[in-house]
Amino acid sequence: MKLTEKKINTELKRHNYKLTNQRRAVVVSIVTCQSQFTPALIYEKLHREHPDIGLVTVYRTLGILMDLGLVCELHASGDCPAYTVGTSQHHHHLICNRCGRVVDFTGHRLAELEKRLAKESGFRIDSHVLEFTGLCLPCQKIKC
Amino acid sequence: MKLTEKKINTELKRHNYKLTNQRRAVVVSIVTCQSQFTPALIYEKLHREHPDIGLVTVYRTLGILMDLGLVCELHASGDCPAYTVGTSQHHHHLICNRCGRVVDFTGHRLAELEKRLAKESGFRIDSHVLEFTGLCLPCQKIKC
DNA sequence: GTCTAAATGAAAATAATTATCAATTACAAA
DNA sequence: TTTGTAATTGATAATTATTTTCATTTAGAC
Ligand SMILES: [Mn+2]
Ligand SMILES: [Mn+2]
Ligand SMILES: [Zn+2]
Ligand SMILES: [Zn+2]
Numbered sequence: 018m019k020l021t022e023k024k025i026n027t028e029l030k031r032h033n034y035k036l037t038n039q040r041r042a043v044v045v046s047i048v049t050c051q052s053q054f055t056p057a058l059i060y061e062k063l064h065r066e067h068p069d070i071g072l073v074t075v076y077r078t079l080g081i082l083m084d085l086g087l088v089c090e091l092h093a094s095g096d097c098p099a100y101t102v103g104t105s106q107h108h109h110h111l112i113c114n115r116c117g118r119v120v121d122f123t124g125h126r127l128a129e130l131e132k133r134l135a136k137e138s139g140f141r142i143d144s145h146v147l148e149f150t151g152l153c154l155p156c157q158k159i160k161c
Numbered sequence: 162m163k164l165t166e167k168k169i170n171t172e173l174k175r176h177n178y179k180l181t182n183q184r185r186a187v188v189v190s191i192v193t194c195q196s197q198f199t200p201a202l203i204y205e206k207l208h209r210e211h212p213d214i215g216l217v218t219v220y221r222t223l224g225i226l227m228d229l230g231l232v233c234e235l236h237a238s239g240d241c242p243a244y245t246v247g248t249s250q251h252h253h254h255l256i257c258n259r260c261g262r263v264v265d266f267t268g269h270r271l272a273e274l275e276k277r278l279a280k281e282s283g284f285r286i287d288s289h290v291l292e293f294t295g296l297c298l299p300c301q302k303i304k305c
Numbered sequence: 306g307t308c309t310a311a312a313t314g315a316a317a318a319t320a321a322t323t324a325t326c327a328a329t330t331a332c333a334a335a
Numbered sequence: 336t337t338t339g340t341a342a343t344t345g346a347t348a349a350t351t352a353t354t355t356t357c358a359t360t361t362a363g364a365c
Binding site for chain 4: 035036037038055056057072073076
């Protein structure tokens with residue numbers, strides 16, 4: 018389940034980051050994104066209600082949230098890197114190429130593949146990226 | 162198997178791209194890359210022997226090779242996007258975080274997962290990104 | 306309330322990529 | 336082989352994305 022504003026703020030506190038008005042606002046702007054986002058998009062959204070918050074602060078806050086693993090980076094979509102709100106468990110993403118919607122999924126079985134690859138290549142595998150792209154249901158219904 | 166200089170040049174011709182000296186040189190620079198590369202890296206390599214070829218030409222040639230599916234884009238490594246020479250069949254990548262080496266692999270079974278995800282989410286899935294990162298065998302042996 | 310390190314925003318700096326355009330060139334046709 | 340022409344090129348400028356610097360402000364511990 019997607020992380021909430023509350024959970025994110027708690028994590029920020031827990032890691033001794035000050036809970037400034039700016040950070041709160043950036044977090045709100047992020048968690049209310051139904052789909053993926055970029056720093057510029059968050060800034061734009063934010064700018065209406067908080068014209069005095071700078072783009073740098075968006076970058077900085079996003080950087081912290083990435084460090085804490087509270088947002089995920091997306092690679093397979095149009096503007097890479099894009100971001101999406103994180104969840105507590107390990108998961109991957111399904112991305113709509115039209116509206117940018119992001120759906121999380123879990124329960125893949127990459128472990129066996131990973132073991133086979135490690136054996137065959139000699140690699141010590143640490144991490145992976147797995148993303149699917151396509152069209153979400155609502156977007157399929159839109160005639161182009 | 163990785164595409165050769167010859168194969169790439171043939172494909173360029175086949176798609177009515179002129180085989181200029183600059184393009185030939187960029188292709189050579191790319192196929193002689195043992196690991197991943199960026200436009201800047203190719204330019205740097207190229208610049209020694211061909212000081213008169215500009216970085217723009219590298220970008221343009223790389224763009225064409227991407228369009229023709231002759232090079233692959235990498236997302237999971239340090240500098241994203243990076244690139245690597247393509248192969249003729251559908252495949253994925255294993256990337257060394259230290260030396261940048263790229264190993265291709267095939268034979269995964271994403272089809273079942275893809276079907277399950279499509280059913281559960283309603284998505285029409287078109288494409289995917291799958292990359293593993295870690296340390297290649299030689300790099301594991303280097304003490305840090 | 307005071308204090309202080311952390312955070313902020315303006316501005317400049319850096320980096321990556323793309324657009325413009327006049328000069329050059331590959332190569333098909335004569 | 337020469338010629339014509341559209342494609343290609345490189346210099347330069349323009350955009351865009353991101354990071355650094357630094358003086359000022361502020362959250363939150365005491
Ligand atoms: Mn995973
Ligand atoms: Mn694949
Ligand atoms: Zn959609
Ligand atoms: Zn390595």
